[in-house]
Amino acid sequence: MPFHPPSTIGMLGGGQLGRMFALEARRAGYRVVIFTDEPKGCPAGQYADNEINAPYDDAEALKRFLSQVDVVTAEFENLPGSLLEAVEAVKPLRPSSKAIVTTQHRERENLFLREKGIACAEFRVVNDLKSLEAAVSELGRPCVIKTAAFGYDGKGQCKVNADTNLAEAWKAFEGHRAVVEQWVPFVCEVSVVGARGVDGKMAVHGCVENLHTHHILDVTISPARVEPAITEQAIELWEAVAEGLNYVGTMAVEMFVTSEGRVLVNEIAPRPHNSGHYTIDACITNQFQQQQRVICGLPPGDPSQHTPAVMVNLLGDIWPAPTTHPDWSPVLNHPRAKLHLYGKKEARARRKMGHFTVLGDTVEEALEHALQIRKALGIG
Ligand code: AMP
Numbered sequence: 235m236p237f238h239p240p241s242t243i244g245m246l247g248g249g250q251l252g253r254m255f256a257l258e259a260r261r262a263g264y265r266v267v268i269f270t271d272e273p274k275g276c277p278a279g280q281y282a283d284n285e286i287n288a289p290y291d292d293a294e295a296l297k298r299f300l301s302q303v304d305v306v307t308a309e310f311e312n313l314p315g316s317l318l319e320a321v322e323a324v325k326p327l328r329p330s331s332k333a334i335v336t337t338q339h340r341e342r343e344n345l346f347l348r349e350k351g352i353a354c355a356e357f358r359v360v361n362d363l364k365s366l367e368a369a370v371s372e373l374g375r376p377c378v379i380k381t382a383a384f385g386y387d388g389k390g391q392c393k394v395n396a397d398t399n400l401a402e403a404w405k406a407f408e409g410h411r412a413v414v415e416q417w418v419p420f421v422c423e424v425s426v427v428g429a430r431g432v433d434g435k436m437a438v439h440g441c442v443e444n445l446h447t448h449h450i451l452d453v454t455i456s457p458a459r460v461e462p463a464i465t466e467q468a469i470e471l472w473e474a475v476a477e478g479l480n481y482v483g484t485m486a487v488e489m490f491v492t493s494e495g496r497v498l499v500n501e502i503a504p505r506p507h508n509s510g511h512y513t514i515d516a517c518i519t520n521q522f523q524q525q526q527r528v529i530c531g532l533p534p535g536d537p538s539q540h541t542p543a544v545m546v547n548l549l550g551d552i553w554p555a556p557t558t559h560p561d562w563s564p565v566l567n568h569p570r571a572k573l574h575l576y577g578k579k580e581a582r583a584r585r586k587m588g589h590f591t592v593l594g595d596t597v598e599e600a601l602e603h604a605l606q607i608r609k610a611l612g613i614g
Pocket of ligand 1 (some may be wrong): 355
C-alpha cells in the first residue's frame with residue numbers, strides 16, 4: 235500500500251538536500267520529521283514538522299524518531315550502517331541500507347561496479363605502501379588515490395603524478411583502506427539523476443554536464459552539450475546501477491566522458507544530487523518530488539525537462555562576512571533566474587550556501603545569462 239498524505243516521512247540528515255525535500259513533501263501534504271546530529275534549526279529542520287537532534291548512536295532518540303514516522307529516507311550517505319539497519323528493522327527504509335552502505339564507501343562501490351560489469355576507471359584496492367606501489371606500477375601514472383570511506387567533493391584524494399613520492403603520498407592514508415584509480419583523461423563530466431520505484435519503474439531526468447572548480451560542482455548545464463550516443467550510454471549506465479542495487483529512491487550517477495566517446499561511472503550518490511537542482515525549476519517533476527513519490531510507493535512522475543537550464547552553486551566564498559549576505563540583485567532582478575538559499579547560519583569558504591538556476595530558450599542563452607549573473611556576484 236502506498237503512503238498517501240498525511241503520512242509522515244522520516245529523513246536521516248539535516249542538510250540542504252533534506253531541506254529541499256521537506257519543502258516539496260510538505261507542499262504535497264506529507265509530514266516530515268528529521269533525525270540529525272546537527273543542532274536545532276539546521277537547513278532541513280527549518281522546514282520540517284519536527285526535528286530530533288541527537289547523535290546517530292542515541293538509541294532512545296532513534297526510537298522516538300521511528301515512533302513518529304511511516305517511511306524513512308536519507309539525505310546523505312555518510313551514516314553508520316548500524317543506524318541504517320536499526321531503522322530498516324522497524325520501518326521501510328528507501329533506498330535500502332544495502333544500497334546506501336554499498337555507495338557510501340569507495341571500495342564497496344567500485345567492487346559493485348566491477349561485479350556488475352558496469353564501465354568505470356580501472357582500479358585497485360590498497361591498504362599499505364607496498365600494495366600502493368604495486369597498484370601504481372600496474373595502473374601507471376597519473377592515477378589517483380581515494381580514501382575508501384567518507385570521501386566527497388574531492389576530499390581524501392591525492393593525484394599521483396610522474397614525480398609524486400609514494401611514501402609521502404601514503405602518509406595521508408596511513409591506517410586506512412584506499413582505492414587507486416587510473417587517471418581518466420576525460421573531455422567532460424556528466425551526470426544522470428533519476429528515480430526508481432518500488433516496482434522497478436525508472437524515470438531519469440536526462441544527462442547533464444557538470445563543471446567543477448577545486449573538485450566542487452560549480453555549474454550544471456542541462457541538457458548536456460554532448461552527442462545523443464553519449465546521453466544514451468549515460469542513461470544506460472544509470473539504469474544498470476539502479477537495477478544492480480535494486481534501488482528505490484532518487485539517485486545520481488556522476489560519469490566521465492572520454493575522447494573516444496566512452497562513458498565511465500565515477501561516483502554514485504544514493505540520494506538527490508547537486509547536479510539535479512536544476513530540476514526544481516526546469517522539470518515537470520523535480521528530483522525531490524520523485525524521491526517523495528517513490529519512497530512512498532507511488533510511481534515516479536514525469537521527469538521531462540520543459541526549459542533548458544543552467545545551475546550555478548553559491549559557495550560561502552562570496553559572502554563578505556560569515557553572516558553578511560552578498561547583494562543578490564543580479565539574481566533577483568533577472569526575470570528567468572531563481573535563487574535558492576539553504577538557511578545556513580554561517581558562511582565558510584567552499585561551503586555550499588545556495589544555488590541559482592537560470593532558464594533560457596536554448597542552453598547557450600541560459601549559459602550566457604548564468605555567466606553574466608555569476609560575474610556580477612563576484613564568482614571567480
Ligand atoms: P570524486 O570525489 O571522485 O567525484 O572526484 C572529484 C573530481 O576529481 C572529479 O569530478 C574529477 O574531476 C576528478 N577525478 C576523480 N577521479 C578521477 C579519475 N579517475 N580520473 C580523472 N579525474 C578524476
